[in-house]
Amino acid sequence: MxxxxxxxxxxxxxxxxxxxxxxxxxxxxxxxxxxxxxxxxxxxxxxxxxxxxxxxxxxxxxxxxxxxxxxxxxGFDRPYPAILVGAGHLGKALLSYPGFVRYGLRFIAAFDNDPSKVGLTEAGLKVQGIRSMKPFVRKNNIKMAVLTTPVSVSQTITDRLVSAGIQAIWNFSPTRLTVPEGVLIRNEHISLGLAQVAYHLNALRTEENGELPTLDQPCDEPCRPEDL
Amino acid sequence: MxxxxxxxxxxxxxxxxxxxxxxxxxxxxxxxxxxxxxxxxxxxxxxxxxxxxxxxxxxxxxxxxxxxxxxxxxGFDRPYPAILVGAGHLGKALLSYPGFVRYGLRFIAAFDNDPSKVGLTEAGLKVQGIRSMKPFVRKNNIKMAVLTTPVSVSQTITDRLVSAGIQAIWNFSPTRLTVPEGVLIRNEHISLGLAQVAYHLNALRTEENGELPTLDQPCDEPCRPEDL
The missing domain is CATH 1.10.10.10 (Winged helix-like DNA-binding domain superfamily/Winged helix DNA-binding domain)
Known part of the structure; x- marks a missing residue:
C-alpha cells in the first residue's frame, strides 16, 4: 500500500x-x-x-x-516490541509518551553509551549500555528500533541494529541513514518543521522592520551541532 | 523562499x-x-x-x-518568544527539550485548561489557566504558539490565538486547522510516521506467517481518541 x-x-x-x-x-x-x-x-x-x-x-x-x-x-492491535537507542532529552520524551502503544509501538528496552545515563530508570525502563544492544535485539527477536542518537554515531548504530535483525527504524537523528533493501527507515525531522515556522516569522519581521539580513559583521560564533 | x-x-x-x-x-x-x-x-x-x-x-x-x-x-539568532498550549505528555516533552532555542523558539509561558495541571512548574515555567492565554499573548506581543491540545478544542484555541495576534502555529494536535491568510500553520503528525513503520512490519509479519487480516470477529473494542 x-x-x-x-x-x-x-x-x-x-x-x-x-x-x-x-x-x-x-x-x-x-x-x-x-x-x-x-x-x-x-x-x-x-x-x-x-x-x-x-x-x-x-x-x-x-x-x-x-x-x-x-x-x-x-497491526495496531499487536504492538511491536521496540528498543530506544539514545536516552537524551528527546529519547526520554518518546519513552514516556503513552500514546505510541495505540500505533503499534511498545518500548521494552533503552540503550545509551553515556555512562552517566546507563543504569538510570526512564519511564519504567532501565537504560542499558550500548554493548548490550545487539545481543538483546537478537535474543528477543526485536524488529523495531527508535533512534535518537547524535548524528556522528547514527550510521554505526544503524549498521549494528540491522545486522542484529532490526527491520524498521524510526529515525529522529537528523541525518540520512543507509540500510540494505527491505529495511525501512522513517525519518522524523522535527526541527525542520520548526525552521519553517521560524522562517515565516522572520520574513514577517524583516518585512515590517525593513531590516535586511546582513553578512557584514565578522563570523565569531561557533557552529553548534544539533543536541538530541 | x-x-x-x-x-x-x-x-x-x-x-x-x-x-x-x-x-x-x-x-x-x-x-x-x-x-x-x-x-x-x-x-x-x-x-x-x-x-x-x-x-x-x-x-x-x-x-x-x-x-x-x-x-x-x-532568524535563528533571535529566538521568538513562544507559548505552549496543552501541557500534557507531549507538551511537557517539548517544553523540556533544550534544542529548540537553536531553531528560533524560546518558550516563555505554558497554558492548559486542566485544573490539575494549572500551577505546576514544567521546565521552569508555571502552567497557567487557559483564560490567561489571550491577555498574555496580547500584552507580550507573542507571535508564535505551539499547540498540543486535544483535537476537540484545537480549532477554538486556534481562533483565540489568532485573534490575539499569533502569526505562526506549530501544531502537534492531529487535526486540520483553519486560519486566516497570512497566518502560518505547520502540522507535525508524529503518529503518521510511526504508522508507516508499523505498516511495514505488519506487512512483513503477514507475509512470513501467511496470516491475512480478517474482519470476521465482532467489533467489541471501543475506538479510542489520540491521547496527547
Missing part, C-alpha cells in the same frame, strides 16, 4: 476515533467523512473498499468497523 | 554544524557537500548564491560563513 494511501487511512482513523469518543455516532457516510477531511467521497469509498469495507447505501459505514479494519492494516 | 529550498538549507546547516563540531574543517566545496548530502553541486551553489554566499574556486565556502548566513535567513 502506498504511503499516500496509508496517510489517508490514518486521517480517517484519527478523525473517527476522535469523533466517536465525543459524540455518539455509530455510522458515517463517505460524503460526510469526505466533506470533513476535504477528501473526495469517491476516494473514501475506494480506500475503504481496498481494506475490505462495504458501506450501506444512505447509511454509510459502521464507524467501529472502519476503525478496526484500519487497525488490522497497520 | 519555497519550502523545498528551506529544507535544503536546513540539511546543509545540520550537516555543517555537526561536521565542524567533530572535525576541524574550515572550508567545504559544493562538490564535497553535494556528494555527502546527495544534492547536485550546481544546486548547492545556486542555494548558497541565493543567500548571498560566494565560494572561492577550488577552496569552496567558509563553513562558519555558511552556517551564519543560514541562521540569518531563518
Amino acid at each position: 502506498r504511503p499516500v494511501v496509508l496517510e489517508r487511512l490514518m486521517r480517517y482513523y484519527r478523525y473517527l476515533s476522535e469523533v466517536t469518543a465525543r459524540k455518539n455516532i455509530d455510522t458515517i457516510t463517505s460524503a460526510q467523512l469526505g466533506a470533513t477531511l476535504h477528501i473526495d467521497p469517491t476516494q473514501v469509498r475506494k480506500d475503504f473498499g481496498a481494506i475490505g469495507l462495504m458501506g450501506i447505501s444512505r447509511v454509510g459505514y459502521e464507524v467501529c468497523e472502519v476503525c478496526r479494519a484500519i487497525r488490522l492494516v497497520f | 519555497r519550502p523545498v529550498v528551506l529544507e535544503r538549507l536546513m540539511r546543509y546547516y545540520r550537516y555543517l554544524s555537526e561536521v565542524t563540531a567533530r572535525k576541524n574543517i574550515d572550508t567545504i566545496t559544493s562538490a564535497q557537500l553535494g556528494a555527502t548530502l546527495h544534492i547536485d553541486p550546481t544546486q548547492v551553489r545556486k542555494d548558497f548564491g541565493a543567500i548571498g554566499l560566494m565560494g572561492i574556486s577550488r577552496v569552496g565556502y567558509e563553513v562558519c560563513e555558511v552556517c551564519r548566513a543560514i541562521r540569518l535567513v531563518f
Whole structure:
C-alpha cells in the first residue's frame, strides 16, 4: 500500500476515533467523512473498499468497523516490541509518551553509551549500555528500533541494529541513514518543521522592520551541532 | 523562499554544524557537500548564491560563513518568544527539550485548561489557566504558539490565538486547522510516521506467517481518541 494511501487511512482513523469518543455516532457516510477531511467521497469509498469495507447505501459505514479494519492494516492491535537507542532529552520524551502503544509501538528496552545515563530508570525502563544492544535485539527477536542518537554515531548504530535483525527504524537523528533493501527507515525531522515556522516569522519581521539580513559583521560564533 | 529550498538549507546547516563540531574543517566545496548530502553541486551553489554566499574556486565556502548566513535567513539568532498550549505528555516533552532555542523558539509561558495541571512548574515555567492565554499573548506581543491540545478544542484555541495576534502555529494536535491568510500553520503528525513503520512490519509479519487480516470477529473494542 502506498504511503499516500496509508496517510489517508490514518486521517480517517484519527478523525473517527476522535469523533466517536465525543459524540455518539455509530455510522458515517463517505460524503460526510469526505466533506470533513476535504477528501473526495469517491476516494473514501475506494480506500475503504481496498481494506475490505462495504458501506450501506444512505447509511454509510459502521464507524467501529472502519476503525478496526484500519487497525488490522497497520497491526495496531499487536504492538511491536521496540528498543530506544539514545536516552537524551528527546529519547526520554518518546519513552514516556503513552500514546505510541495505540500505533503499534511498545518500548521494552533503552540503550545509551553515556555512562552517566546507563543504569538510570526512564519511564519504567532501565537504560542499558550500548554493548548490550545487539545481543538483546537478537535474543528477543526485536524488529523495531527508535533512534535518537547524535548524528556522528547514527550510521554505526544503524549498521549494528540491522545486522542484529532490526527491520524498521524510526529515525529522529537528523541525518540520512543507509540500510540494505527491505529495511525501512522513517525519518522524523522535527526541527525542520520548526525552521519553517521560524522562517515565516522572520520574513514577517524583516518585512515590517525593513531590516535586511546582513553578512557584514565578522563570523565569531561557533557552529553548534544539533543536541538530541 | 519555497519550502523545498528551506529544507535544503536546513540539511546543509545540520550537516555543517555537526561536521565542524567533530572535525576541524574550515572550508567545504559544493562538490564535497553535494556528494555527502546527495544534492547536485550546481544546486548547492545556486542555494548558497541565493543567500548571498560566494565560494572561492577550488577552496569552496567558509563553513562558519555558511552556517551564519543560514541562521540569518531563518532568524535563528533571535529566538521568538513562544507559548505552549496543552501541557500534557507531549507538551511537557517539548517544553523540556533544550534544542529548540537553536531553531528560533524560546518558550516563555505554558497554558492548559486542566485544573490539575494549572500551577505546576514544567521546565521552569508555571502552567497557567487557559483564560490567561489571550491577555498574555496580547500584552507580550507573542507571535508564535505551539499547540498540543486535544483535537476537540484545537480549532477554538486556534481562533483565540489568532485573534490575539499569533502569526505562526506549530501544531502537534492531529487535526486540520483553519486560519486566516497570512497566518502560518505547520502540522507535525508524529503518529503518521510511526504508522508507516508499523505498516511495514505488519506487512512483513503477514507475509512470513501467511496470516491475512480478517474482519470476521465482532467489533467489541471501543475506538479510542489520540491521547496527547
